[in-house]
Amino acid sequence: MKSMAYPQDYSKISKVEKPVIGYARFGRVLKFNRYLFLLQLTLLLFVFEFLVIFLLEDYFKVLSSITKRVLEDSYTKSYKFLKLTLEYSVSQGRLPTLQESFIYLILSLLSLLLLTRKSNPLPKYVSAWLMYIAFVYFVSSFYFLLFLEKFPYTERDFAILYLLQQTGVFIFIPLVLGLSLSVFTFSPLNLLFNAFTILLTLIYSSVFGGIRYIFFVYVLKEFSYIHMPAMFFIFGPLLDFIYIVSFYSLCLYMTLRLLQKRQEAFYQWGF
Amino acid sequence: MGVLIFLLKAYMILLMFILLMYLIRHYFFTLNRAFGKQRLYYQDVLDEDLPTVSVLVPMHNEEKVARYILDLLVEADYPKEKLEIIPINDHSTDRTKEILDEYAQKYPFIKPLHRYGDLPRGKQNGLNDALKIAKGEVIIVYDADYLPPKGQIRTLAVAFKDPQVGAVMGRVVPINAGKNLLTRLLDIERTGGYQVDQQARYNLGLIPQYGGTVGGFRKDIVIKLGGFDAKILAEDTELTYKLYLNGYKVAYANIAECYEEAPEDWNVRARQLRRWSRGHNQVMFKYLLPTLLSKKLSFWQKVDGLLLLMIYLQPFLISLGLIDSLILFFLGEMQIIGSYLFLLFIFAHNSFGNFAPFFEIGTALVLDGVKERVFLLPLMFFEFIFNIIYASLGFIDALIDLITKRTVIWQKTERFRNA
Numbered sequence: 001m002k003s004m005a006y007p008q009d010y011s012k013i014s015k016v017e018k019p020v021i022g023y024a025r026f027g028r029v030l031k032f033n034r035y036l037f038l039l040q041l042t043l044l045l046f047v048f049e050f051l052v053i054f055l056l057e058d059y060f061k062v063l064s065s066i067t068k069r070v071l072e073d074s075y076t077k078s079y080k081f082l083k084l085t086l087e088y089s090v091s092q093g094r095l096p097t098l099q100e101s102f103i104y105l106i107l108s109l110l111s112l113l114l115l116t117r118k119s120n121p122l123p124k125y126v127s128a129w130l131m132y133i134a135f136v137y138f139v140s141s142f143y144f145l146l147f148l149e150k151f152p153y154t155e156r157d158f159a160i161l162y163l164l165q166q167t168g169v170f171i172f173i174p175l176v177l178g179l180s181l182s183v184f185t186f187s188p189l190n191l192l193f194n195a196f197t198i199l200l201t202l203i204y205s206s207v208f209g210g211i212r213y214i215f216f217v218y219v220l221k222e223f224s225y226i227h228m229p230a231m232f233f234i235f236g237p238l239l240d241f242i243y244i245v246s247f248y249s250l251c252l253y254m255t256l257r258l259l260q261k262r263q264e265a266f267y268q269w270g271f
Numbered sequence: 272m273g274v275l276i277f278l279l280k281a282y283m284i285l286l287m288f289i290l291l292m293y294l295i296r297h298y299f300f301t302l303n304r305a306f307g308k309q310r311l312y313y314q315d316v317l318d319e320d321l322p323t324v325s326v327l328v329p330m331h332n333e334e335k336v337a338r339y340i341l342d343l344l345v346e347a348d349y350p351k352e353k354l355e356i357i358p359i360n361d362h363s364t365d366r367t368k369e370i371l372d373e374y375a376q377k378y379p380f381i382k383p384l385h386r387y388g389d390l391p392r393g394k395q396n397g398l399n400d401a402l403k404i405a406k407g408e409v410i411i412v413y414d415a416d417y418l419p420p421k422g423q424i425r426t427l428a429v430a431f432k433d434p435q436v437g438a439v440m441g442r443v444v445p446i447n448a449g450k451n452l453l454t455r456l457l458d459i460e461r462t463g464g465y466q467v468d469q470q471a472r473y474n475l476g477l478i479p480q481y482g483g484t485v486g487g488f489r490k491d492i493v494i495k496l497g498g499f500d501a502k503i504l505a506e507d508t509e510l511t512y513k514l515y516l517n518g519y520k521v522a523y524a525n526i527a528e529c530y531e532e533a534p535e536d537w538n539v540r541a542r543q544l545r546r547w548s549r550g551h552n553q554v555m556f557k558y559l560l561p562t563l564l565s566k567k568l569s570f571w572q573k574v575d576g577l578l579l580l581m582i583y584l585q586p587f588l589i590s591l592g593l594i595d596s597l598i599l600f601f602l603g604e605m606q607i608i609g610s611y612l613f614l615l616f617i618f619a620h621n622s623f624g625n626f627a628p629f630f631e632i633g634t635a636l637v638l639d640g641v642k643e644r645v646f647l648l649p650l651m652f653f654e655f656i657f658n659i660i661y662a663s664l665g666f667i668d669a670l671i672d673l674i675t676k677r678t679v680i681w682q683k684t685e686r687f688r689n690a
Contacts, residue, residue, distance in 0.1 A: 025466070025639050026442075026525040032306035124537035125453075128657040136597070143601050152603025179298065180630035183305050184637070229600060233593070238652075245629045246649040252633055256642040266637065270309030 022267065029270035033185040040182040040191050048174030048198050056167060057084055063210045064089040070214050071221070079160045086163050093155035093220035096144050104141035104226055108134045133234055140229045155220055158228060162216065165232070166209045169240045173201050176244060181251060187264050190255060197251035204243055212239075276602060279595050286592045293585070294628065296578060300471035301631045304638070310474045312524045313430045321353055324428050325407030325490070328358045329394045333415040334366040335686045336532070340415055341374050341381065349424040351380055355406060358415075359397040360385045393681035394483075395499040395506040402494060411487035416532040416686055418446060419485070423527050427487050430522040437492050437519025438510060440469065441485035441527030447687065450535050456654055457533040457540070459636065459647050463627030465525065466635040473523035477575035481514070481521045483507030485529040492519065502672070503557070504679055505550025512558040515576065518567045535687045541661045543684050548583040548665020549672070555580040556673050586662035 022028075067089040068074050074089040096104075111134035114120060115127045122130070144151065153161075181194040216231050259266070326344055330337060337358070344356050358371050360383055371383035384401050386392075402410070409428050413419055423441065430439040442465040448458035473479045481488065483506060493499075496513050499506040511521055534540040562568065562576045627635075629648045636644050672679060 022640070024526075026312075026528075027309055028638065029307070029309060030305045030634070030637065124541050125653045125657040128660050129653075131660070132656045139597055139601075147601075152601070180633065183301060183630070183634055229597065232600065233597065238655075242649050242652050245652075248629060248633060249645045249648045252637065252645045253642055256637065266640075270307070271311055 023269055027270050028267040030184065031186050031265050031268050036185040036188065036190065037182055040185070040194060041178060043191065044178035044182060044194055044198060045174055047195075048178065048202070049171065052170045052174065052202070053084075056170065057086065059170075059206055060086045060088060060163060063213060066210065067214050067217065071217060073221075074217070077156060077159075079163060081164070081167065086167075088159045088163055090155045090159040090217050091221040093158065093217075094224050095148055095151060096141075096224035096226040098145065098148070100224060100226060101141045101144040101148070104137055105145055108138035108141060112138060133230070136230050136233050137226075140226050144226055151225060153225070153228065155217070158220060158225075158231075159213075159217070161232070162213055165236060166205075166213070169205055169209065169237065170202065173205060173244060174198050177201060177248060177251075180248060184252070184255060186255075186259050186266055187262070189259065193251055193255045193258075197247050201244060201247040204247070205240065208243065209240075272602075276599070276604060279599050279602075280604070282595050283592065283599070286588055286595075289581075289588065290585070293578060296575075297468075297628050297631050300468055300475075301634050303471040303474055304467040305634050307471075307474060309470065310476075312473075312522065312526055313432060314426055314524070314526050316429045316432050318429065318432060321350065321425065322408040322428055322431055323353045323406060324349060324355075324409045324411055324424055324487075325401075325405035326354070326356045326411045326413065326424065327398060327401045327405065328356070328413050328415055329361060329397045330358055330363060330367055330371075330415045331361040331392070331681075331683045332363045332365045332367060333686065334363075334370060335688050336416045337367055337370045339688070340413060340417055340419070341370075343419050343421075344413075345374075345378055345381075346421055347419070347424050348422045349428070353407075354380055354424070356381045357401050357405060358383045359401050361394075361397045362387055362390075362392050391501060391678075393501070393504075393679070395503065395681075396501055398506065399498045399501070402490060402498060405490060408490060409487055410490050410493070412484055413529070414484040414531065416684075416688070417484060418530040420529065423485075423529060426524060426527045427485075430524065431487075431489060433522070435518075435520050436489075436522045437514035437517075438481040438488040439486055439522045439524060440479060440481050441524045441529055442466070442469070443482065443485055443531050444528050445533035446530035447532055447535060450533075450687075452650065452653070453537055453540055454533045454535055455644075455647055456651060459632050459644055459651075460627060461533075462639055462641075462644075463632035463635040466638050467631050468627060469523045470525050472575065473525075475571070475575075476569075477572055478511065478515055478579055479521045479523040480579065481507050481511045483510075484531070485527065488514075492517075500557075502676075502679055503550060503553045504546055504681065505554050508551050508554045509557070512554060512562065512576070512580075515572065516558070516561055516565050516567055532686060532688060534684060536685070537657070539685045541657070542682055544658065544661040545665040545668065546682050548586070548662040549668040549679075550665075551580075551583040552666045552669035553672055553679075555584060556669065583662050584666060586659045587666040590659055590663045 064076055064087040068076060071091045074091040076087060076089045078085050078087045112131060115131045115134065120127055177198050181197065184190050219227050328340060341358070347354065358381070360367050360371055368385060375381045375383050384404065386397060386400060390396065409431050411424055411427055427439050427441060430436045443461055445454055445458045445461060447454050449455065469479050488510060493510065496517060500509055503509050514521060534543055559577070559580055562573060562580060565573065568576060629651065633645055633648060636642065671677070
């Protein structure tokens with residue numbers, strides 16, 4: 001029967017010749033090794049959580065000394081968290097002036113108005129993020145314009161809040177990656193790859209978290225507390241989540257590639 | 272002030288609990304699909320006594336895609352004496368009517384239904400009218416941009432050999448996945464949603480969802496249950512709940528893959544998402560209590576049914592959570608922020624209904640054997656705020672619908688194919 005449609009690119013459904021016919025994707029499941037799964041869960045979670053808690057005090061001590069070197073006017077304090085003593089260095093921040101608050105208020109309000117206009121040429125997903133950023137700055141500047149004296153935080157409070165947040169990130173990395181990567185039990189090598197991924201993510205997080213902290217303290221000192229909400233609600237845990245997922249992707253890709261080279265089986269029938 | 276802070280904190284804790292429930296549910300689904308025992312679909316049933324089938328194809332200004340789907344349906348491997356195709360031309364102002372008439376002249380089993388004049392627009396209204404003239408025992412529905420493979424009608428129809436099956440649902444695969452960032456992201460979301468989520472719900476005897484296309488239902492049951500509610504935009508979700516509350520089930524056919532055209536433009540996607548959210552939340556308002564009180568559903572079906580109903584409520588709750596945490600921040604409640612902010616974001620990212628969490632999509636991509644696409648996972652970050660905004664707007668629309676009882680107007684998804 002002759003097609004009545006016009007030819008176009010959607011009709012090009014690629015035909016791939018495969019040397020071996022694999023399990024059809026509708027009914028296959030992943031090759032599963034119960035012992036490896038449980039071993040991974042136990043080792044990845046407990047070993048790395050222990051490592052995080054064990055190194056937490058030292059990490060913040062090192063960060064504190066680096067901060068002190070970078071920001072010469074900073075001073076050092078410590079915070080008791082459960083049984084841990086977390087050290088931090090921080091420079092004195094400053095409140096925004098009324099003029100600053102007013103400028104940020106106008107800028108954020110204008111941004112919101114422009115972004116919500118139908119004629120906005122930016123892609124909607126970019127606009128959505130910019131709207132979110134503008135909204136956080138709008139709230140922040142509005143607050144500082146009206147309740148400047150009531151702002152409840154000092155630079156020390158900020159530092160403690162950051163410490164807690166970074167601790168949360170460190171604790172959650174082994175948990176999130178351990179639970180999601182343990183699903184793959186193709187070979188004992190999985191344990192090695194997954195452990196390496198968690199280690200790499202923790203190292204990345206400690207470097208990134210440290211640089212971010214020093215940068216934030218610098219911003220609070222030079223450009224005022226008006227940026228503090230953005231530090232938590234925009235450039236805080238949301239950014240951490242991106243690299244955690246990126247490392248998950250990288251691990252998954254590398255694992256599959258390497259195991260494919262070793263001709264490991266990934267699938268079996270699920271029925 | 273103390274009471275306000277208590278309420279704000281209580282909301283945060285409640286939100287965390289709800290999001291944690293979704294997270295656990297998705298993780299459990301992932302484990303089940305990754306290496307649990309899979310439930311067989313009915314593809315092995317070989318029966319010459321196939322039911323009569325009416326294929327309905329709702330269309331509104333579909334000149335770009337109409338010929339493709341009609342060509343493929345004409346080629347369908349289903350006894351022609353048991354098959355009729357009813358393209359529903361719903362107030363089209365382009366060449367859709369002419370195209371349909373051209374095909375009807377050539378093929379006697381193509382019987383277009385033209386809807387013009389005072390007839391109310393919308394997919395649900397078109398389906399209701401088509402049910403009045405359809406002769407098939409089984410109704411199979413395809414949206415106009417779909418490209419059904421040759422044997423799919425048989426694959427879907429055979430499920431109705433099980434008298435408990437009220438509806439069947441196949442798997443949707445975007446054909447234009449490689450077009451741009453949006454289509455790539457939608458493709459991996461769909462992979463997670465079907466390969467893991469739907470199949471796991473089917474495996475576990477929970478509530479796989481009838482999705483309104485690449486699926487079908489028994490005509491007599493749907494007519495007996497009153498057809499489709501003209502005020503509800505998500506007629507598919509409504510039918511799922513109607514069926515389960517009346518003792519029927521939905522079968523999921525992971526084998527029945529059908530190509531669709533995913534939106535290629537963020538504005539189109541925004542409208543689609545808002546409409547889905549609005550429709551789904553309309554169903555939530557209507558079926559939340561009946562689901563909770565139903566005697567036909569098991570305990571776990573109720574849990575899954577309620578979580579499924581609340582999927583598009585989540586983004587709105589998350590928006591409130593973000594505002595709540597901003598207020599708490601300025602009220603000096605730093606401890607709760609320090610402890611919960613990371614949790615809020617991680618839970619929010621991971622518990623978006625059919626915008627599946629990263630580990631569910633990652634597992635689905637491995638199951639599908641498309642390892643390169645795992646690199647797209649971090650890019651889902653781009654969608655995060657976008658999804659929250661447009662799904663929340665859909666919830667607000669549904670809330671206004673509930674209060675004002677206004678008439679809903681169907682917004683068609685724009686097509687991108689070059690005709």
